[in-house]
Amino acid sequence: MEQKNINEEVKNKEIIENNESAVQEEDYIIEVDNVSLDFYTRDEKIDNLKEFFIRLIKGKTERKAVRILNNISFKVKRGESIAIIGHNGAGKSTMLKLIADIYRPTKGTVKVKGKVAPLLNLGAGFDQESSAKENVYLNGAILGYSRKEIAKKYEEIVEFAELKEHMHIPIKNFSSGMVARLGFAIAIDVNPDILLVDEILSVGDENFRNKCARKVKELRDQGVTFVIVSHNMPQVRSLCQKAVWIENSEVMAYGEVNEVCDQYIKYCNNKK
Amino acid sequence: MNNTMETLNDKFRSYTARKRNSFKMNANIVRELVKKNVKVQYRNSIIGALWTVLNPLLNMLVMWFVFSTFFGTGDEWYALYILCGNIIFSFMRGATVQSLPSIVYNRGLLTKNKISQFVFPVSCNLGAVVNFAFSSVALVGVMVVTSIANHESAFGPSLFLVVLMLPALFLFSYGLSLILTAMYVFFRDVQHFYNVFLTLWTYLTPLFWKKNAILEKAKAQDGTEGFLYHALEFVINANPMYHFVDYFREITYSATVNGWSLDFYGFPKLGILYLIGLAFFGIGTLVFSLTRKNFIYNI
Numbered sequence: 001m002e003q004k005n006i007n008e009e010v011k012n013k014e015i016i017e018n019n020e021s022a023v024q025e026e027d028y029i030i031e032v033d034n035v036s037l038d039f040y041t042r043d044e045k046i047d048n049l050k051e052f053f054i055r056l057i058k059g060k061t062e063r064k065a066v067r068i069l070n071n072i073s074f075k076v077k078r079g080e081s082i083a084i085i086g087h088n089g090a091g092k093s094t095m096l097k098l099i100a101d102i103y104r105p106t107k108g109t110v111k112v113k114g115k116v117a118p119l120l121n122l123g124a125g126f127d128q129e130s131s132a133k134e135n136v137y138l139n140g141a142i143l144g145y146s147r148k149e150i151a152k153k154y155e156e157i158v159e160f161a162e163l164k165e166h167m168h169i170p171i172k173n174f175s176s177g178m179v180a181r182l183g184f185a186i187a188i189d190v191n192p193d194i195l196l197v198d199e200i201l202s203v204g205d206e207n208f209r210n211k212c213a214r215k216v217k218e219l220r221d222q223g224v225t226f227v228i229v230s231h232n233m234p235q236v237r238s239l240c241q242k243a244v245w246i247e248n249s250e251v252m253a254y255g256e257v258n259e260v261c262d263q264y265i266k267y268c269n270n271k272k
Numbered sequence: 273m274n275n276t277m278e279t280l281n282d283k284f285r286s287y288t289a290r291k292r293n294s295f296k297m298n299a300n301i302v303r304e305l306v307k308k309n310v311k312v313q314y315r316n317s318i319i320g321a322l323w324t325v326l327n328p329l330l331n332m333l334v335m336w337f338v339f340s341t342f343f344g345t346g347d348e349w350y351a352l353y354i355l356c357g358n359i360i361f362s363f364m365r366g367a368t369v370q371s372l373p374s375i376v377y378n379r380g381l382l383t384k385n386k387i388s389q390f391v392f393p394v395s396c397n398l399g400a401v402v403n404f405a406f407s408s409v410a411l412v413g414v415m416v417v418t419s420i421a422n423h424e425s426a427f428g429p430s431l432f433l434v435v436l437m438l439p440a441l442f443l444f445s446y447g448l449s450l451i452l453t454a455m456y457v458f459f460r461d462v463q464h465f466y467n468v469f470l471t472l473w474t475y476l477t478p479l480f481w482k483k484n485a486i487l488e489k490a491k492a493q494d495g496t497e498g499f500l501y502h503a504l505e506f507v508i509n510a511n512p513m514y515h516f517v518d519y520f521r522e523i524t525y526s527a528t529v530n531g532w533s534l535d536f537y538g539f540p541k542l543g544i545l546y547l548i549g550l551a552f553f554g555i556g557t558l559v560f561s562l563t564r565k566n567f568i569y570n571i
Contacts, residue, residue: 049462102385102386116386119384125383125384126381127381130312134307141297144300147300147303
């Protein structure tokens with residue numbers, strides 16, 4: 001019963017959305033249209049040649065498609081921020097990678113207009129053997145900046161990350177908090193149009209977290225679009241105008257942030 | 273009609289502009305990666321990049337010490353013979369061994385950013401070029417020393433052909449790197465296979481032994497040019513590295529000191545090198561391009 005209501009609401013929302021899009025089409029900075037993503041896996045993962053040839057001879061190399069995301073659609077206006085919420089393993093982080101153009105959708109299209117900063121998540125996005133300084137330059141190059149341009153931004157990045165004394169240390173000796181700080185400092189300093197944030201705003205010490213929150217608000221006021229994956233509902237409500245709730249690879253609800261969060265919390269409580 | 277032409281023109285212009293931009297961007301990334309590769313190699317070592325010069329030199333000394341009585345009798349230029357072979361083979365080995373796991377090692381970068389997968393094998397191969405440049409210093413040193421010892425100059429005009437030969441070697445090692453790198457993403461035992469294969473390859477390439485001497489021995493054993501002779505000749509000729517090593521020796525010192533004539537200044541041989549290089553480059557690019565979309569799901 002509950003489920004049906006939600007689905008109907010979603011449909012209504014979609015109709016409204018579609019009408020909106022007919023009026024002003026150019027305003028959307030991210031358009032995710034009916035996106036599905038399949039991962040191909042074999043029953044047992046074959047990652048060596050020997051195994052592969054044995055299977056080939058036995059004729060057992062069938063691949064199975066596993067649907068990670070199913071028919072996801074949402075749009076984000078320029079300057080608007082959106083949260084992706086849902087349980088662990090629902091496909092939220094995968095959705096971010098689709099927006100970052102790291103994964104290609106199996107079906108549907110993802111249209112992004114503007115510069116996307118590197119995905120901010122807890123995994124290491126740096127070269128472990130290189131020093132923090134070298135990584136700043138490497139990341140700058142990946143984001144399309146020349147050496148000169150990055151040299152100009154370097155001081156700012158170091159200052160924001162508060163890592164002045166540590167810039168010559170290889171990243172492998174950094175703590176996870178320090179890595180997150182450096183990643184955040186680089187991502188915000190390259191003037192992105194879109195920032196993809198995966199659970200990173202809740203790491204680091206109190207001091208840095210507050211600093212991040214302030215910076216995020218500042219950037220948002222400047223018109224930077226945030227796509228945030230988070231389990232922290234108060235944070236989501238304060239930062240975003242819209243939210244998508246993904247559950248079991250599908251959109252459960254999409255719309256105004258408070259409504260979607262309320263539905264999500266209700267659903268979680270009912271489940272208990 | 274005019275309109276469609278204009279939009280097509282616009283599209284083409286924006287396409288070329290995009291291509292140019294992405295080339296510039298990738299060039300920046302490659303430069304940073306090459307720098308990193310060269311630096312990381314000699315981090316925590318006292319003499320640093322000097323190792324790139326010392327490494328081939330020490331290798332040469334060991335080989336010269338061990339093999340000179342067996343294979344080098346009667347050859348005053350045997351030290352150069354070994355060194356020339358070694359730095360060419362090391363270039364290929366360094367490039368491919370570094371390149372092979374590069375996509376998997378850089379998963380941190382690949383899963384966070386949109387980067388062309390090509391930058392990793394390219395930068396590993398360019399890193400090998402840098403190492404080769406350092407090794408050349410050792411080569412010039414040994415050329416001077418052996419020239420003095422033999423009262424005959426090893427330096428000749430054919431040395432300039434090195435500039436024409438290197439791109440062919442680069443194409444070969446880059447193509448091979450692409451194939452290996454792509455394979456390693458899907459099959460992790462490729463690294464072990466390749467390491468064993470490299471050992472075999474090192475011995476199958478005339479680095480310290482000589483093609484003519486081996487074939488003479490085979491002939492002497494059978495009395496005529498029998499099966500063994502032809503089998504050996506085939507194995508040697510089918511080895512791409514033999515052609516690179518042989519040509520490099522010829523243009524660096526043999527042509528000068530032994531008075532060998534390079535037919536048409538070595539151009540027919542150079543043609544063979546480019547055929548090998550382009551073939552591997554083509555196959556490698558094809559394999560890599562077809563598989564690279566799936567890398568992200570396997571790293």
